[in-house]
Amino acid sequence: MVPDLSKISGLGDFEEKPEKTHAIYLKGEKAFLVVNKNTIEIRCDKELSKTLQEEYESVMESRYFGRGGIEIVLANQLSPQELEDLIRLSYNLS
Numbered sequence: 556m557v558p559d560l561s562k563i564s565g566l567g568d569f570e571e572k573p574e575k576t577h578a579i580y581l582k583g584e585k586a587f588l589v590v591n592k593n594t595i596e597i598r599c600d601k602e603l604s605k606t607l608q609e610e611y612e613s614v615m616e617s618r619y620f621g622r623g624g625i626e627i628v629l630a631n632q633l634s635p636q637e638l639e640d641l642i643r644l645s646y647n648l649s
Contacts, residue, residue, distance in 0.1 A: 556629060557590055558639050565643045587649040588642055589619045595638070596626045597645035 560566060560580070569587070572579040580588040589596040596617040599607075604625050607614040613632040617624035624645070627633060633641075 556635075557595055558635055558642065560588075560642070563639045563643060566646050569646070582646055582649040585649040586619070587645040589617075594626050594628050595642075596620060596624055597641050598624045598648045599641065599644060600648075603644075 560569070567582070570581045572581060577589055577591045579586050580590070587598055596619045598620055601622055604616065604622070607625055608616070611627075611632045613628040613630045615626050615628075616622060617626045619626075625641075627638070627641075
């Protein structure tokens with residue numbers, strides 16, 4: 556389940572851009588989160604991406620951000636707190 560963004564501390568202003576099959580969350584002109592039906596995609600650095608992909612089966616390279624992000628299957632491998640931390644990091648990288 557995707558965390559409620561309004562309850563994540565450290566996020567400033569953002570805009571939700573609903574699409575037909577997903578929603579894109581923008582900080583200014585830059586996307587920091589893509590929410591699909593069963594996955595979320597976030598920005599992160601390449602080292603963190605590699606580490607998370609090695610540690611969790613549900614983490615893969617992002618289709619939206621490419622090597623600059625990860626896609627996470629929402630299979631409860633990552634805790635809600637870990638997801639919030641990753642979303643906050645992505646917001647700050649945008």
